[in-house]
Amino acid sequence: MVRNNTTHVAQLLIAVFILIGLLASCSDSSTPVFTMEASVSPQEGGTVTPSFGEFEEGDTVEVKFTPEESWFFVSWQGDITGTENPVVVTIDSDLFFTAVAEQITHPLDIETTGEGSVDVAVIEPKSTEYPDGSVLELTAKPDNGWVFLEWQGDLEGNDNPQTLTMDEAKNVTAVFVRDKFEIEIHTDGEGQVDIEVIEEPAKDVYPFETVLQLTAKASDGWEFIGWEGDLDGNENPVTFTVDDNVSITAVFERQNFQLNIETEGEGTVDAMVVDDPSKTAYPFETVVELTAEANEGWEFTRWEGDLSGSNNPEEILMDGDKNITAVFSREEFNVNVTIEGEGDVDIEIVEEPAKQSFPFETVIELTAVAANGWEFSGWGGELDGSENPQQLVVKEEIEVTAIFERQEFELSVSTEGNGSVSADPSGTTHPFETVVELTANPDDGWQFSQWDGDLSGSNNPEEIVIDGNKEVIAVFEEIKYTLSVSTQGEGSIDLEPDKNEYSENEQVVVPAVPNRGWEFIEWKGDLSGSSNPETITMSSDKSITAVFATLPTVSTSNISNIEVTTARAGGNVSDNGGAPVTERGICFNTSGNPDLSDTCRSSGSGTGSFDRNLSNLTAGETYYVRAYATNAVGTAFGSERNFRPGVISHGYINGVTPSNTSQFRDREYLLVEANWGGPGGNSVWLGQNLGSTGPPQRPTETNAGQAGWYFQFNESQGYFHDGNNVVPFMNRYMGSTTDWESGNDPCNLALGNDWRLPTSEELDNYRTASQSNGALGSGNRTDAYNSDLRLHAAGAVNFQGQLGQRGNVIYLYSSNQSSSTEAEYLFVDGRASFLGDNASKATAFPVRCIRD
Structure with a gap:
């Protein structure tokens, strides 16, 4: 930044003032140098x-x-x-x-598991004796009968050879295992061979030179014969040494068994060999098919012994000696009895040969038994006539029909009251189980009530089943209607005439009577409209409701978003008074008690919360606001609230306000809307210093109250100076190495989270922006006073609590530091202005607040 001579002189004066009170001592030049x-x-x-x-x-x-x-x-x-x-x-x-x-040098520790060795070759040494960065090649060499498996430790995998870089001490293990051989075991016949390790070197499983013992075990029905392949003879068990891949066969043969067959009853059993692999009589696992053949009048029933079930023929597997019995029994025949009508036929055995139930030539007796409402008429099929009971001899399957016929019953119908009954089908007698539908027909002015006698309930029409003689009574009663009344809201309904029941088509007059402060709105239910009184005709049971309403209940909300020329006001309709709210909104004026004749802003209809924006207000003027709501009864208003646009206030703020006394407790500030553009040029600013009692009256104002409070950089505590003393006492400044933090920002703490100190960029933009737009325009103290911010020379307070330059110089802190000990600030005096960067952070300056 280029500054003229006046600017340099001013900065020199500031530096001199800021350093007042600092203790300094000058040392001599005799200090030794080493x-x-x-x-x-x-x-x-x-x-x-x-x-x-x-x-x-x-x-x-x-x-x-x-x-x-x-x-x-x-x-x-x-x-x-x-x-x-x-x-x-x-x-x-x-x-x-x-x-x-x-x-740096590193040792290499090499181990082996199993039998073998490792060769080490240095590929890329930097010096000697494995220095840091040396590259070694390790080669694993197994002994005879062993194979290399893998690396362990600081090497992994099974690559061989493999390289190793010596960047630290290393430990490597080469793992060797015994070579292994296949032992192939076969069996001829059915059995198995158990393998047992007799002797094994180095505790490995199946390795080279392992001694094994083989044991041949025959399956059930088989026996061991001998060895073939790489073993011979029939020694069992047998031992041998594994020195190569081996193939061995164990040979097994089948055993032979006896089959004994018996019969129970009259019949024979044929046995046929189905599968005979050994071509001898009934050897082990031979499959024999058995066929049971019954004599005349007998039939095969089942197998017993070593066979079960009733399959015929059936197969048996010869896996041991077998005993089998074929069971035969007499044949039986069905006697099929058919019923015509409703009844039953009892069957009794009169004579039976060989004490078997229902066998061939059994003599049975049939008895026809009629069901309730039916009677026996005669036999059909292979029996005839009407003799009951009747006998027959069973020589084959027989079809017999027992014939039954329905009985006839009387139906008697009568009435109580005025009405008649129709029947479908008609008539006074009906066959057993006929379903008759009865319909009750009331005369004019009467209604069906219920059934009595052999029918009950009130269903109409209703069905009755003729299962005996029946008597039915239809009961009718005269028609009467009730009228139910209710209200919504506060009021009542008169009935003319007032009775518990009304005859059909009788007319009733119903006036709606509202309570004091309420009005009749409409009818609901079986009446509609808003006529009062109204007449209703009783053609059925009726229910009517009279709706009464009063003024709605509305409240005025707190005024919010108060700006320089705008604010937001609203309300809440908590009760519509019994009728729909057709309009709601706010009314306001500057004289008090606003109503619909003043300026109003509508905000829809119905219940609930609402708000509207108020614009083109006069800054500093007191406005009065009331919410309103309108229904069919009229318009109701909420309580009155007032506010002043372009003003913000706060009370005592602990850690910001100099003292909790009435002198400092309440503050109110005018707001300024910036119009000069650029950084901070479209924001809202305080129109006076934070902590001031009011705006200054001239650029060289020396009034302590209008000077406001002074703040050290990045500290929230405000200080008040009356020209002689500072409140509170200024403690030693603790120092700061950062920009002004939000937790210490007095604007944020006093006015809310959306307020803050301006940045140096925003202050410098105000300083250089055009005066025609309300900014300083690089002017002097008088230009600053005439700008929209209306700045004045409040001076500064040093860290010892001494006041200086009040009435002469404008100082305003920015939120930015220039170094760990100095901060950036706005300087304006009677001749010029500039943005400084050498203010000691211990010095207290006034502040202005900004809101985006």
């Missing part, structure tokens, strides 16, 4: 920082050794000793010292 020099052993091991320099007595210096790749620090020697790195030394004499370094 030399410090460092070296490295060996020289290629690394570097020392700093390696050379001259320092005053008492200075402290941090010395650090940085090793080269593959080297490490060991210790200091000379005027500095020990192993601490970096090390801090205090200069009290000349210092000469050496940093000792060593090159």
Whole structure:
């Protein structure tokens, strides 16, 4: 930034003022100076920082050794000793010292599992004896009868050979295992061979030179004969040594069994060999088919013994000696009896040969038994006539029919009251189980009530089943109707005439009578419209409701979003009063008690919350607002609320307000809408300093209340200076190394989360923007006062609580620091303005607040 001579003079004055009260002392030039020099052993091991320099007595210096790749620090020697790195030394004499370094080397530990060895070859050594970065090639060599399996430790996988980089100490294991051989076992016949390891070297399973024992075990019905293949003879069990792949066969043969067959009853059994693999009589697992053949008048029933079930023929597997019995029994015949009509036929055995139930030539007796409402008429089929009971001899299947006929019953129907009954089918007598539908027909002015006698209930029409003589009575009663009345809201209904029941088509007059403060709105139910009184004709039971309503219930909400010329107001309709709310909204004026004759903003209809935006307001003017709601009864208003646009206020803020006394407790500020554009140029600003009691009256205003409060950088505590004393007492400034943080921002704490301190960019934009748009236009103190922000010379307070430049200079802090000890600020005096960057953070300046 380019500044003129006036600007430099002003900055010089500021620097002088800010430094008032700082304690300073001047030292003489007699302090001794010493030399410090460092070296490295060996020289290629690394570097020392700093390696050379001259320092005053008492200075402290941090010395650090940085090793080269593959080297490490060991210790200091000379005027500095020990192993601490970096090390801090205090200069009290000349210092000469050496940093000792060593090159990194790594041991390699190689092991083997099993029988074999590992060759090591250095492929890319940097020096000798496996230094850091050496590349080795390892080759695993198994002994005879062994094979290489894998690497373990700091090598993995089974690549052979494999390379290893020595960047640290290593441990590698080569794993060898015994070679293995296939043992192939076959069987001829049915059986199995068990393998048992007798002797195995090195505790491996089935390895080279393992001694095995084979045991042949025959299955049921088989026996072991001998060995074939790489074994011979019939020794069992047998042992041998595994020195190659082996193929062995164990040979088994079948055993032979007896089959005994018996019969029970009259018949024979034929036996036929179905499958005979050994071509001898009934050997093990021979399949024999057995066929049972019954004599005349007999039939095969089942197998017993070592066979079960009734399949014929049936097969049996010869896996041992067998005993089988074929069971035969007499044949039986069906006697099929058919019923015509409803009844039953009892069957009784009169004579039976050989004490078998229902066998051939059995003599049976049939008795026809009629069901209720039926009677026996005669026999049909292979019996005739009407003799009952009757006998017959069973020589074959027989078809017999027993014939029954329905009985006839009387139906008598009568009435109580005025009406008649029709029947379908008609008539006074009906066959058993005939279904007759009866319909009750009431005369005019009467209605069917219920059935009595052999019918009950009130269903019409109703069915009756003729299962005996029946008597039925239809009961009729005269028609009467009821009129039910109810109300919504507060009121009542008169009935003319007022009775419990009304005759059909009788007319009733119904006036609706509202309570005080309520009005009749409409009829609901079996009446509609809004005529009052109304007449209703009783053609059925009726129910009517009279709806009464009163004014709706509405409340006015708090005023929100108050800006310089706008705000937001609304309300809530919690009860419609019994009638729909057709319109709702807000009315406002500047005199109080606003109504529909004032300025109003409609906001729809119905119940619930609503709000509207108010615009083109006058800043600082007091406005009065009431919410309204309209229904069929009229318009109701909520309570009155008032507000002032373009004004914001706060009470006592702990940690911001200088003191919790009435002098500082309540503050109110005018708001300014910026119009100069750019950073901060479209935001809302405070029109006076934070903490001030009102806007200044001139650019050189010296009134303490209008100066507002002073704040140290990145501190929330405000200080008030009356020209002589500061409130509260200024403690030692704790310091800050950051921009102004939101948690310490007094604008945020006093006015809300959307308020903050302006940035240096926003202050400088205000300083340089056009005066025609309300900004400073790079002007002086008078131009600042005439701008929209109306700035004045409130001065500053140093860290000792001393006031300076009030009435002369405008200082405003930004939220940005320029260094760890200084901050950026706006400076304006009687001649010029600039954005400074050298304000001590301990100095307290006034602040202006901004809201986006």
